[in-house]
Amino acid sequence: MNKTMIKKIFKISVCVFLLFISIFHQRELLSQSFIVYPGEELLYEVDFLGIKLGSIKIVTENVENYEGKEVYKAKAYIDSYEGIPFVDLHTIYQSWFDKSVSFTYRFVSNTKQSDNSWDYQEINPDYKTNKYRLSKYLKNNCYFNETFELKQKANDGLSIFFLARKYTKLNRTITVPTIMDKNVDYTILTFRSKIESSTISAVPYPIRTIYFNGEGKWKGVYGLSGYFEGWFSDDDARIPIRAKMNVYVGNINIELKSWIRPGWTPPKS
Numbered sequence: 345m346n347k348t349m350i351k352k353i354f355k356i357s358v359c360v361f362l363l364f365i366s367i368f369h370q371r372e373l374l375s376q377s378f379i380v381y382p383g384e385e386l387l388y389e390v391d392f393l394g395i396k397l398g399s400i401k402i403v404t405e406n407v408e409n410y411e412g413k414e415v416y417k418a419k420a421y422i423d424s425y426e427g428i429p430f431v432d433l434h435t436i437y438q439s440w441f442d443k444s445v446s447f448t449y450r451f452v453s454n455t456k457q458s459d460n461s462w463d464y465q466e467i468n469p470d471y472k473t474n475k476y477r478l479s480k481y482l483k484n485n486c487y488f489n490e491t492f493e494l495k496q497k498a499n500d501g502l503s504i505f506f507l508a509r510k511y512t513k514l515n516r517t518i519t520v521p522t523i524m525d526k527n528v529d530y531t532i533l534t535f536r537s538k539i540e541s542s543t544i545s546a547v548p549y550p551i552r553t554i555y556f557n558g559e560g561k562w563k564g565v566y567g568l569s570g571y572f573e574g575w576f577s578d579d580d581a582r583i584p585i586r587a588k589m590n591v592y593v594g595n596i597n598i599e600l601k602s603w604i605r606p607g608w609t610p611p612k613s
Contacts, residue, residue: 378580379445379509380416382406385604386583391597398424398433399601402505408440410449415440420502432458441503445510447471451500451523457482467523469494476523490526498523509582512554513537533558541613542575542585544599550613552578553585579611 384404390397405417420437434456441448451467461483469476474495480488498521499507507520514535521528534557541550553575560570572589576582583605587598600610 379582380404380506381581381605383604383606386600387602388584388598389601391599392595395428396425397428397431398422400598402502404506407443410440413449414443415449416443416445416506418502418506420505432456437502439500439502441499441506445503445506446499447497448500448503448523451502467500469498469523471497478526492526492528494523494528496521498528505584508584509576512576512582530561531558532561539578540575544586546599546601547610551585552611552613554578577610581605581608583608583610585610 382404386402388400388402390400399422401421401423403419403421405419407414408417409415418439418441422433422435422437424431424433436454438452439448440450448467448469450469453465455463455465457463464481466479467476468479471494474493475491476494477491478488479486500523504520504522512535515537517532517534519530519532521530536556538555540553540555542553543550554577555573555575557571557573560572572587574587575585577585583600583603585600587596589596
Protein backbone atom coordinates (compact mmCIF):
# COMPACT_ATOMS: atom_id res chain seq x y z
CA MET A 345 0.00 0.00 0.00
CA ASN A 346 1.62 3.27 -1.11
CA LYS A 347 1.71 6.70 0.53
CA THR A 348 -1.07 8.21 -1.57
CA MET A 349 -3.41 5.29 -0.94
CA ILE A 350 -3.03 5.35 2.86
CA LYS A 351 -3.35 9.12 3.02
CA LYS A 352 -6.54 9.11 0.94
CA ILE A 353 -8.05 6.36 3.11
CA PHE A 354 -7.40 8.39 6.24
CA LYS A 355 -8.83 11.58 4.72
CA ILE A 356 -11.93 9.72 3.55
CA SER A 357 -12.51 8.27 7.01
CA VAL A 358 -12.30 11.73 8.57
CA CYS A 359 -14.64 13.41 6.08
CA VAL A 360 -17.27 10.70 6.18
CA PHE A 361 -17.09 10.46 9.96
CA LEU A 362 -17.78 14.16 10.35
CA LEU A 363 -20.63 13.88 7.88
CA PHE A 364 -22.30 10.85 9.42
CA ILE A 365 -22.27 12.25 12.95
CA SER A 366 -23.70 15.51 11.65
CA ILE A 367 -27.09 14.39 10.51
CA PHE A 368 -28.57 12.43 13.39
CA HIS A 369 -32.02 13.99 14.16
CA GLN A 370 -34.91 13.52 16.61
CA ARG A 371 -38.45 14.80 17.13
CA GLU A 372 -38.12 16.21 20.64
CA LEU A 373 -35.76 19.20 20.93
CA LEU A 374 -32.90 18.69 23.37
CA SER A 375 -31.53 21.52 25.46
CA GLN A 376 -28.55 23.18 23.76
CA SER A 377 -26.62 22.84 27.02
CA PHE A 378 -26.53 19.06 26.54
CA ILE A 379 -25.26 19.31 22.96
CA VAL A 380 -22.92 22.32 22.85
CA TYR A 381 -20.92 21.98 26.05
CA PRO A 382 -17.96 24.40 26.28
CA GLY A 383 -14.82 22.56 27.30
CA GLU A 384 -15.97 19.20 25.97
CA GLU A 385 -13.25 17.20 24.20
CA LEU A 386 -13.91 13.98 22.28
CA LEU A 387 -10.98 11.93 21.00
CA TYR A 388 -11.47 9.26 18.31
CA GLU A 389 -9.13 6.70 16.78
CA VAL A 390 -9.12 5.74 13.09
CA ASP A 391 -8.48 2.06 12.27
CA PHE A 392 -7.97 0.32 8.92
CA LEU A 393 -7.52 -3.47 8.84
CA GLY A 394 -6.14 -3.40 12.36
CA ILE A 395 -3.71 -0.58 11.54
CA LYS A 396 -4.26 2.46 13.75
CA LEU A 397 -3.85 5.35 11.35
CA GLY A 398 -4.49 8.38 13.53
CA SER A 399 -6.87 10.40 15.66
CA ILE A 400 -9.66 12.99 15.46
CA LYS A 401 -10.14 15.33 18.43
CA ILE A 402 -13.22 17.56 18.54
CA VAL A 403 -13.21 20.46 21.00
CA THR A 404 -16.19 22.65 21.91
CA GLU A 405 -15.00 26.19 22.62
CA ASN A 406 -16.79 29.16 24.19
CA VAL A 407 -19.49 31.33 22.66
CA GLU A 408 -17.98 34.09 20.48
CA ASN A 409 -19.18 37.29 18.84
CA TYR A 410 -19.09 36.99 15.06
CA GLU A 411 -20.14 40.02 13.04
CA GLY A 412 -22.44 41.19 15.81
CA LYS A 413 -24.00 37.77 16.48
CA GLU A 414 -23.37 35.35 19.32
CA VAL A 415 -22.24 32.07 17.76
CA TYR A 416 -20.85 28.74 18.87
CA LYS A 417 -17.23 27.89 18.08
CA ALA A 418 -15.71 24.45 17.67
CA LYS A 419 -12.39 23.03 16.53
CA ALA A 420 -11.26 19.63 15.22
CA TYR A 421 -7.69 18.31 15.18
CA ILE A 422 -6.96 15.52 12.68
CA ASP A 423 -3.57 13.84 13.00
CA SER A 424 -1.91 10.72 11.67
CA TYR A 425 0.17 8.77 14.16
CA GLU A 426 3.95 8.89 14.07
CA GLY A 427 5.54 5.77 12.67
CA ILE A 428 2.85 5.09 10.05
CA PRO A 429 4.83 4.53 6.80
CA PHE A 430 4.51 7.31 4.23
CA VAL A 431 1.75 9.14 6.11
CA ASP A 432 2.07 12.59 7.68
CA LEU A 433 -1.37 14.22 7.89
CA HIS A 434 -2.15 17.13 10.19
CA THR A 435 -5.29 19.22 9.70
CA ILE A 436 -7.23 21.68 11.87
CA TYR A 437 -10.88 22.55 11.26
CA GLN A 438 -12.64 25.54 12.84
CA SER A 439 -16.34 26.35 12.63
CA TRP A 440 -18.45 29.32 13.71
CA PHE A 441 -22.12 28.28 13.67
CA ASP A 442 -25.50 29.65 14.66
CA LYS A 443 -26.80 29.12 18.19
CA SER A 444 -29.72 27.20 16.71
CA VAL A 445 -27.06 24.62 15.72
CA SER A 446 -28.67 24.44 12.28
CA PHE A 447 -26.33 26.35 9.92
CA THR A 448 -22.80 27.71 9.64
CA TYR A 449 -21.42 31.26 9.34
CA ARG A 450 -17.76 30.47 8.69
CA PHE A 451 -15.50 27.45 8.22
CA VAL A 452 -11.69 27.38 8.17
CA SER A 453 -9.28 24.51 7.56
CA ASN A 454 -5.49 24.37 7.84
CA THR A 455 -3.57 21.40 6.44
CA LYS A 456 0.16 20.89 6.91
CA GLN A 457 2.15 20.29 3.72
CA SER A 458 5.27 18.18 3.21
CA ASP A 459 7.50 21.28 3.36
CA ASN A 460 5.92 22.28 6.72
CA SER A 461 3.91 25.08 5.13
CA TRP A 462 0.15 25.22 5.73
CA ASP A 463 -2.64 25.17 3.15
CA TYR A 464 -5.38 27.51 4.42
CA GLN A 465 -8.98 27.32 3.17
CA GLU A 466 -11.98 29.38 4.22
CA ILE A 467 -15.71 29.16 3.47
CA ASN A 468 -17.90 32.23 4.07
CA PRO A 469 -21.63 31.81 3.40
CA ASP A 470 -23.71 34.92 2.64
CA TYR A 471 -27.35 33.97 3.15
CA LYS A 472 -28.60 37.38 1.99
CA THR A 473 -27.16 36.91 -1.49
CA ASN A 474 -27.53 33.08 -1.54
CA LYS A 475 -23.85 32.60 -2.25
CA TYR A 476 -20.72 31.46 -0.46
CA ARG A 477 -17.09 32.41 -1.01
CA LEU A 478 -14.34 29.81 -1.06
CA SER A 479 -10.79 31.12 -0.58
CA LYS A 480 -7.56 29.09 -0.58
CA TYR A 481 -4.07 30.18 0.43
CA LEU A 482 -0.65 28.55 0.45
CA LYS A 483 2.26 30.32 2.16
CA ASN A 484 0.00 33.37 2.53
CA ASN A 485 -0.53 33.57 -1.23
CA CYS A 486 -4.12 33.28 -2.49
CA TYR A 487 -4.39 30.71 -5.27
CA PHE A 488 -8.20 30.34 -5.37
CA ASN A 489 -10.97 32.83 -4.62
CA GLU A 490 -14.45 32.30 -6.07
CA THR A 491 -18.14 32.48 -5.12
CA PHE A 492 -20.69 29.69 -5.55
CA GLU A 493 -24.46 29.42 -5.42
CA LEU A 494 -26.05 28.60 -2.07
CA LYS A 495 -29.81 27.99 -2.35
CA GLN A 496 -30.43 27.40 1.36
CA LYS A 497 -28.79 27.57 4.75
CA ALA A 498 -26.22 24.82 5.13
CA ASN A 499 -23.68 23.31 7.46
CA ASP A 500 -19.97 22.74 7.07
CA GLY A 501 -17.97 19.60 7.79
CA LEU A 502 -17.65 20.39 11.49
CA SER A 503 -20.83 22.26 12.49
CA ILE A 504 -22.92 19.30 11.32
CA PHE A 505 -21.36 17.32 14.18
CA PHE A 506 -23.46 19.41 16.56
CA LEU A 507 -26.54 19.51 14.35
CA ALA A 508 -26.56 15.74 14.58
CA ARG A 509 -26.45 15.72 18.35
CA LYS A 510 -29.30 18.19 18.66
CA TYR A 511 -31.87 15.60 17.54
CA THR A 512 -32.40 11.81 17.53
CA LYS A 513 -35.02 9.11 16.89
CA LEU A 514 -36.58 10.68 13.83
CA ASN A 515 -37.49 7.22 12.49
CA ARG A 516 -37.49 8.22 8.81
CA THR A 517 -35.14 9.16 5.96
CA ILE A 518 -33.89 12.73 5.49
CA THR A 519 -31.61 14.66 3.12
CA VAL A 520 -29.23 17.29 4.54
CA PRO A 521 -27.25 19.97 2.57
CA THR A 522 -23.58 20.44 3.48
CA ILE A 523 -20.99 22.73 1.90
CA MET A 524 -18.18 20.56 0.54
CA ASP A 525 -15.47 22.66 -1.08
CA LYS A 526 -16.85 23.86 -4.44
CA ASN A 527 -20.21 22.13 -4.07
CA VAL A 528 -23.23 21.99 -1.79
CA ASP A 529 -23.68 18.23 -1.53
CA TYR A 530 -26.26 16.04 0.15
CA THR A 531 -26.29 13.05 2.43
CA ILE A 532 -29.23 10.65 2.75
CA LEU A 533 -29.75 9.37 6.29
CA THR A 534 -32.06 6.54 7.37
CA PHE A 535 -33.04 6.51 11.05
CA ARG A 536 -34.67 3.46 12.56
CA SER A 537 -34.73 4.29 16.29
CA LYS A 538 -32.93 0.98 16.72
CA ILE A 539 -31.23 0.48 20.10
CA GLU A 540 -28.07 -1.64 20.03
CA SER A 541 -25.18 -2.50 22.33
CA SER A 542 -21.79 -1.19 21.23
CA THR A 543 -18.43 -2.30 22.55
CA ILE A 544 -15.27 -0.17 22.34
CA SER A 545 -11.86 -0.67 23.95
CA ALA A 546 -12.11 2.54 25.99
CA VAL A 547 -15.16 1.37 27.98
CA PRO A 548 -15.21 -1.90 30.00
CA TYR A 549 -18.93 -2.59 29.42
CA PRO A 550 -21.40 -2.60 26.50
CA ILE A 551 -22.74 0.89 25.72
CA ARG A 552 -26.41 1.58 24.95
CA THR A 553 -26.41 3.22 21.51
CA ILE A 554 -28.81 4.15 18.72
CA TYR A 555 -27.99 2.81 15.25
CA PHE A 556 -28.48 4.49 11.87
CA ASN A 557 -27.08 4.23 8.35
CA GLY A 558 -26.83 6.41 5.30
CA GLU A 559 -25.38 7.14 1.89
CA GLY A 560 -23.26 10.11 0.87
CA LYS A 561 -24.18 11.61 -2.50
CA TRP A 562 -20.99 13.66 -2.72
CA LYS A 563 -18.18 12.57 -5.04
CA GLY A 564 -15.79 10.47 -2.99
CA VAL A 565 -12.24 9.51 -3.83
CA TYR A 566 -10.47 6.15 -3.84
CA GLY A 567 -13.62 4.09 -4.28
CA LEU A 568 -15.74 5.55 -1.48
CA SER A 569 -19.05 3.70 -1.87
CA GLY A 570 -21.08 6.25 0.07
CA TYR A 571 -22.61 3.71 2.48
CA PHE A 572 -21.83 4.08 6.18
CA GLU A 573 -23.13 3.14 9.63
CA GLY A 574 -23.04 4.96 12.97
CA TRP A 575 -23.81 4.46 16.65
CA PHE A 576 -24.62 7.33 19.10
CA SER A 577 -24.94 7.16 22.87
CA ASP A 578 -28.58 6.74 23.84
CA ASP A 579 -28.73 9.64 26.29
CA ASP A 580 -29.11 13.43 26.25
CA ALA A 581 -25.46 14.04 25.28
CA ARG A 582 -25.76 12.03 22.02
CA ILE A 583 -22.03 11.31 21.92
CA PRO A 584 -20.92 9.54 18.70
CA ILE A 585 -19.45 6.24 19.93
CA ARG A 586 -18.28 4.53 16.74
CA ALA A 587 -18.60 4.51 12.95
CA LYS A 588 -18.09 2.05 10.14
CA MET A 589 -17.79 2.80 6.43
CA ASN A 590 -16.71 1.26 3.14
CA VAL A 591 -13.92 2.33 0.81
CA TYR A 592 -12.49 0.48 -2.19
CA VAL A 593 -10.00 -1.56 -0.16
CA GLY A 594 -12.27 -2.46 2.77
CA ASN A 595 -13.79 -1.17 6.00
CA ILE A 596 -12.76 1.84 8.05
CA ASN A 597 -13.56 1.86 11.77
CA ILE A 598 -13.63 4.90 14.07
CA GLU A 599 -14.04 4.60 17.85
CA LEU A 600 -14.32 6.96 20.79
CA LYS A 601 -11.00 6.71 22.60
CA SER A 602 -11.36 9.22 25.46
CA TRP A 603 -13.41 12.22 26.50
CA ILE A 604 -13.47 15.27 28.76
CA ARG A 605 -17.02 16.18 29.79
CA PRO A 606 -17.80 16.56 33.52
CA GLY A 607 -20.60 14.31 34.69
CA TRP A 608 -20.86 12.18 31.53
CA THR A 609 -20.31 8.45 31.38
CA PRO A 610 -21.37 6.17 28.50
CA PRO A 611 -24.82 4.68 29.25
CA LYS A 612 -24.77 0.97 30.06
CA SER A 613 -26.61 -1.36 27.75
